[in-house]
Amino acid sequence: MKVKELCAQLGWEIANGEGEREITGGIYCCDLLSIVMGRAPAGSLWITVMGNVNSMAVSTLADTACVVIAEAMPLDDEALIGAKKGNVTVVRTELPVFEAALKAAECLGLL
Numbered sequence: 001m002k003v004k005e006l007c008a009q010l011g012w013e014i015a016n017g018e019g020e021r022e023i024t025g026g027i028y029c030c031d032l033l034s035i036v037m038g039r040a041p042a043g044s045l046w047i048t049v050m051g052n053v054n055s056m057a058v059s060t061l062a063d064t065a066c067v068v069i070a071e072a073m074p075l076d077d078e079a080l081i082g083a084k085k086g087n088v089t090v091v092r093t094e095l096p097v098f099e100a101a102l103k104a105a106e107c108l109g110l111l
Contacts, residue, residue: 001108003066003089006045009107010093012068015075017089021065023108027101033058040064045104047097051075056082056090066090068104070097 004019006012025041031048033055040046042063048055051069056079059067066089069075075083075090083090093100105111 003045003091006104006107007091010103013092015069015090015092016080016083017066017087019066019089019091021089023065025065026110027104027108028064029097029101037061045108047100047104049073049097051079051090053078053082055079056086056088059088060086068093068100070095070100 001023002019003021007014007019023045025044028040028044029047030036031050036058040062043065045066045068046064047068047070049071051073055067068091070093072094
């Protein structure tokens with residue numbers, strides 16, 4: 001399933017990018033960027049509350065399908081610039097990380 005299809009089904013906002021990438025690596029939830037760099041599967045839906053420029057760089061390094069910013073946390077201007085430069089798809093939801101992961105897993109047929 002493409003990121004944009006998942007967002008349409010769940011009512012999540014795409015804050016940057018087109019959402020054309022396929023989610024092929026499952027779902028990964030983590031806020032510690034050094035762990036995400038080494039453990040997030042390529043093509044995964046990465047869910048975090050960290051809406052800063054470093055998260056955008058880590059998404060690029062880990063090759064995630066997108067970054068989902070949970071709990072309606074802000075995406076600062078520097079992060080948005082970094083997302084545009086790195087071609088990172090950024091998604092926003094008001095749901096907490098766990099609930100966002102459950103909803104995404106249901107849509108992706110992982111449960």
